[in-house]
Amino acid sequence: MYRFKGFDSAECGDNMSVLETVINAWMEAEHPRIRHVCQSMRGEHILLSFVYEDTRELEQRVATSAQTGVTGGYPRFFDDELVDERPTSPRIPATPPPMH
Template sequence: MYRYKGFDSAQCGDSISALEAAINAWMEAERPRIRHVCQSVLNNHILLSFVYEEMSELEQRLPAQAQTQAGSARSRFLDEDCSEGPPTNPQLPIIPPVVH
């Protein structure tokens, strides 16, 4: 599940080094997998927004997904119909199958 974390330079006395230290401390403590970062300005303050996943949640989810995907790939392969569908390029002519 994605989570949101925001940092406001106003909370750090508008000190860039203090803001950087707060962000680094959060990153070291939480070890987030960051998916999106946004920097914006509000008045004279810098706002940094992070959308992230918690690594502990991600590590728990990955083994379960790998097992599910492996099982579904096998069943798709075994259940797959070998008939061809329509061509993906509409400019290609449809050639009827050869009848023996």
């Protein structure tokens, strides 16, 4: 599940060092898998927005799927030894025939 987190430089007195420290502390504590970052202005202040996945939730889903044999939320239904018994169809040529 995607989540949103925003940081406003106004909350840090517009001190970039403090803003960096706050963001780094969040990243170290949460270990987010960041999917999108946006920087915008709000008057004289900088807004940083993150769309991320919570890695703990992601790890939990992976662990659950490994236990149940379900990958990506879908059961595995392809058998490696399954033989396709359908008649073969003519192959499509890699290059189209020349145009006249």
